[in-house]
Amino acid sequence: MPDAAGSDQPASAGGPRIGVLAVQGGFQRHVEHLTEAGAEPVEVRIPADVDGLDGLILPGGESTTITMGIESAGLGPAIQAHHAADLPILGTCAGMIVAGREHLGLIDITTKRNAFGRQLASFEDDIEVEGIVDGSIRAVFIRAPWVESTGKGVEVLAEVREHPVAVRQGTVTALSFHPELTPDNRIHKWFVNACHK
Numbered sequence: 191m192p193d194a195a196g197s198d199q200p201a202s203a204g205g206p207r208i209g210v211l212a213v214q215g216g217f218q219r220h221v222e223h224l225t226e227a228g229a230e231p232v233e234v235r236i237p238a239d240v241d242g243l244d245g246l247i248l249p250g251g252e253s254t255t256i257t258m259g260i261e262s263a264g265l266g267p268a269i270q271a272h273h274a275a276d277l278p279i280l281g282t283c284a285g286m287i288v289a290g291r292e293h294l295g296l297i298d299i300t301t302k303r304n305a306f307g308r309q310l311a312s313f314e315d316d317i318e319v320e321g322i323v324d325g326s327i328r329a330v331f332i333r334a335p336w337v338e339s340t341g342k343g344v345e346v347l348a349e350v351r352e353h354p355v356a357v358r359q360g361t362v363t364a365l366s367f368h369p370e371l372t373p374d375n376r377i378h379k380w381f382v383n384a385c386h387k
């Protein structure tokens with residue numbers, strides 16, 4: 191994966207095919223951001239949708255519902271095969287939880303759900319995400335998890351209140367926040383670049 195955004199791949203038809211898990215939650219805004227970033231988005235609902243993808247986004251929503259949806263659609267093995275083929279995966283918010291050790295096991299982290307507590311159920315912060323965006327980016331947290339523990343080989347890319355909110359292990363990146371809810375498209379551009387064959 192490229193280290194930072196900025197290689198400015200032109201938006202064009204025929205960009206990488208990037209799946210967005212569409213069993214529940216905020217997938218539509220990811221689809222829009224991906225299109226704007228020059229990718230060909232694919233809504234993923236059944237295992238065959240994962241075939242031939244260059245990348246996959248696990249969006250926010252309700253992690254228990256998403257997990258049940260993955261199970262009932264039989265999507266787990268297809269997502270794990272995508273991961274085993276070293277193809278990029280981006281998990282955001284509930285998608286971070288689903289990617290973790292207690293669910294799909296794509297990245298060696300455990301997460302704490304709704305970690306910022308009631309007072310801070312939703313908030314925004316300007317944060318720096320190392321290696322992904324240059325400078326700071328506005329991050330929207332909605333009943334967000336934080337990363338509770340990281341295994342060997344997991345890099346912490348950003349922290350808020352001394353807890354990791356952006357992590358990466360190999361081709362898997364997980365964010366506590368919602369990059370699809372701001373007009374700033376740099377994280378999706380970075381991911382689209384990472385998915386170029």
Ligand code: GLN
Nearest residue numbers: 250251252253283284333
């Ligand atoms: N609180 C949700 C969960 O635990 C995640 C919230 C979100 O994705 N915005 O599943």
